[in-house]
Amino acid sequence: MTQEPTSQLPQTRSPQKYAPMTTAHLPPRPAAAVIAALAAELQALDPQLELIGPACDPCSQAAPVPLNTELARLSRDYFDYSPLLLPLLRGRLADLAVRARSLEQVLLVAGACARHRVPLTLRGAGTGNYGQCVPLCGGLVLDLSQLRQLRQLDPDTGVVEVEAGCGLAALDRQLAPHGRAIRLAPSSYRTATVGGFIAGGSGGIGSLRWGFLRDPGNLLGLELVTLEPEPQLLRLDAAASAPINHAYGTNGIITALRLPTVEAVAWRQLLVGFNDWSAALVAAQTLMASALELNALALLEADLVPAMPWPPGSPAPLAGQHRLLLLASAAALEVLPALLRAKGGELLWAWPEGQGKGLPLSEFTWNHVTLHWRGQHPDWTYLQLLLPQPEAPCLEALRRRWGPDLLWHLEAVRSGGMARLAALPLLRWQGPELLDELIDHCRQLGAVIFNPHAITVEEGGLGVVDADQVAAKAAYDPAGLLNPGKLRGWLER
Ligand SMILES: Cc1cc2nc3c(=O)[nH]c(=O)nc-3n(C[C@H](O)[C@H](O)[C@H](O)COP(=O)(O)OP(=O)(O)OC[C@H]3O[C@@H](n4cnc5c(N)ncnc54)[C@H](O)[C@@H]3O)c2cc1C
Numbered sequence: 001m002t003q004e005p006t007s008q009l010p011q012t013r014s015p016q017k018y019a020p021m022t023t024a025h026l027p028p029r030p031a032a033a034v035i036a037a038l039a040a041e042l043q044a045l046d047p048q049l050e051l052i053g054p055a056c057d058p059c060s061q062a063a064p065v066p067l068n069t070e071l072a073r074l075s076r077d078y079f080d081y082s083p084l085l086l087p088l089l090r091g092r093l094a095d096l097a098v099r100a101r102s103l104e105q106v107l108l109v110a111g112a113c114a115r116h117r118v119p120l121t122l123r124g125a126g127t128g129n130y131g132q133c134v135p136l137c138g139g140l141v142l143d144l145s146q147l148r149q150l151r152q153l154d155p156d157t158g159v160v161e162v163e164a165g166c167g168l169a170a171l172d173r174q175l176a177p178h179g180r181a182i183r184l185a186p187s188s189y190r191t192a193t194v195g196g197f198i199a200g201g202s203g204g205i206g207s208l209r210w211g212f213l214r215d216p217g218n219l220l221g222l223e224l225v226t227l228e229p230e231p232q233l234l235r236l237d238a239a240a241s242a243p244i245n246h247a248y249g250t251n252g253i254i255t256a257l258r259l260p261t262v263e264a265v266a267w268r269q270l271l272v273g274f275n276d277w278s279a280a281l282v283a284a285q286t287l288m289a290s291a292l293e294l295n296a297l298a299l300l301e302a303d304l305v306p307a308m309p310w311p312p313g314s315p316a317p318l319a320g321q322h323r324l325l326l327l328a329s330a331a332a333l334e335v336l337p338a339l340l341r342a343k344g345g346e347l348l349w350a351w352p353e354g355q356g357k358g359l360p361l362s363e364f365t366w367n368h369v370t371l372h373w374r375g376q377h378p379d380w381t382y383l384q385l386l387l388p389q390p391e392a393p394c395l396e397a398l399r400r401r402w403g404p405d406l407l408w409h410l411e412a413v414r415s416g417g418m419a420r421l422a423a424l425p426l427l428r429w430q431g432p433e434l435l436d437e438l439i440d441h442c443r444q445l446g447a448v449i450f451n452p453h454a455i456t457v458e459e460g461g462l463g464v465v466d467a468d469q470v471a472a473k474a475a476y477d478p479a480g481l482l483n484p485g486k487l488r489g490w491l492e493r
Pocket residue numbers: 001077078121122123124125126127128129132133144164165185186187188191192193194195196197198199200201202203204205247248249250252253254255365366367368371483
């Protein structure tokens with residue numbers, strides 16, 4: 001999910017409803033001889049470079065790549081949450097992958113790909129949901145997950161400079177001794193990389209306080225490698241970095257990032273039960289607008305609750321009971337139990353973050369709810385939207401039309417400076433026509449859709465072309481080789 005447009009992005013074209021994107025317009029994948037020449041050049045330039053794929057073995061080039069190989073694994077992400085993306089993306093494999101271990105190796109790969117005109121798709125941990133790092137036209141996948149050094153932590157400002165492949169949890173572990181923590185994290189925090197989060201994610205845990213990743217202030221600068229025969233290594237300030245933020249790696253290779261950090265808080269994880277959905281919604285709205293220190297607030301409707309793998313020792317789900325999930329500070333806990341009771345809720349369980357057995361509470365939020373539900377109900381999918389205010393009439397109208405085929409999972413966020421509710425409802429899959437009908441229905445009711453069933457930056461966001469993103473691609477990837485097919489504004493320019 002992305003945020004609404006900010007004043008930093010003034011050159012956006014007006015929204016329009018795009019026809020569903022197909023891959024029919026894409027350039028042909030490179031010939032085997034081109035890939036073999038690229039692999040040979042890379043190996044000659046740096047014999048230590050880790051190359052993965054059949055192009056490294058001239059004898060195996062004619063054979064199709066089996067789906068269980070490392071090359072196949074490096075060519076996919078979690079697009080299978082979408083029954084529309086699955087047939088479009090399944091089996092689209094890179095011809096070659098490289099696992100870079102240094103900045104010099106990134107520069108070397110960028111230059112060689114540009115010279116051989118081979119498409120280059122970047123990859124962090126590969127946890128994206130929309131096929132962001134699936135190489136639509138083959139070519140080379142560059143795995144940046146080994147570029148993971150924390151270069152600097154400014155003790156006065158708390159600003160960090162960190163390499164793109166550093167895991168978010170690994171970064172937090174290094175910040176903890178200094179009493180600092182990252183502001184925002186996806187629920188895939190334990191796996192995802194910093195660079196992949198900025199390039200492919202949008203927000204998550206912490207969005208209630210800090211908004212979305214593209215909100216000014218959440219990204220302070222980037223180190224970027226361009227895709228040119230002689231690649232440049234650039235350092236961009238916050239303003240120049242904005243078009244690279246959430247561009248799916250289509251307009252530059254991020255090698256390091258400057259990010260603000262916050263004072264670390266020992267969050268308490270709370271489970272709250274509500275027998276009445278309207279009361280739970282009012283409680284959520286009250287807490288979002290309060291002065292209580294909260295880092296996450298998620299609301300799961302009762303039917304979803306039994307499918308979640310709750311931590312051992314936590315109370316068993318009760319039929320018909322909705323669950324409100326909170327990450328709250330110790331100070332907030334002084335007020336919360338009475339406040340929740342007054343709103344019709346019951347504090348079921350509280351345990352400190354980072355302690356106890358089982359999954360952390362953050363893995364019962366955002367797309368982890370989708371993950372757990374689909375684990376038991378693989379014939380379901382999901383949608384992402386920002387609810388209009390007031391939320392209740394929209395939710396009621398959708399419930400009247402869609403009934404038990406649409407199960408509600410809400411997340412509190414700050415959008416445009418306002419406390420808002422986002423939703424990632426689970427949807428029983430009944431075909432593309434009904435999905436379109438649901439999307440239209442949500443829009444009629446005033447919701448903003450972030451379509452997780454589309455492959456372009458624009459459709460996954462607000463449906464608008466960001467001219468700054470396209471201009472950045474022209475400047476940093478003039479031949480259009482980075483992650484082809486994912487930036488609609490480039491294809492339509
Ligand atoms: C269960 C589950 C829960 C999730 N929850 C959330 C959530 O709460 N919030 C959220 O925003 N997302 C969420 N996601 C999506 C995804 O996990 C996150 O966005 C994550 O931060 C992506 O990081 P990654 O390292 O896996 O990136 P990847 O998937 O490897 O890459 C993502 C995109 O960034 C590009 N990219 C990667 N590295 C670079 C680089 N160095 N330079 C330029 N481009 C690059 C890739 O080409 C790709 O387009 C979830 C996904 C799953 C499966």
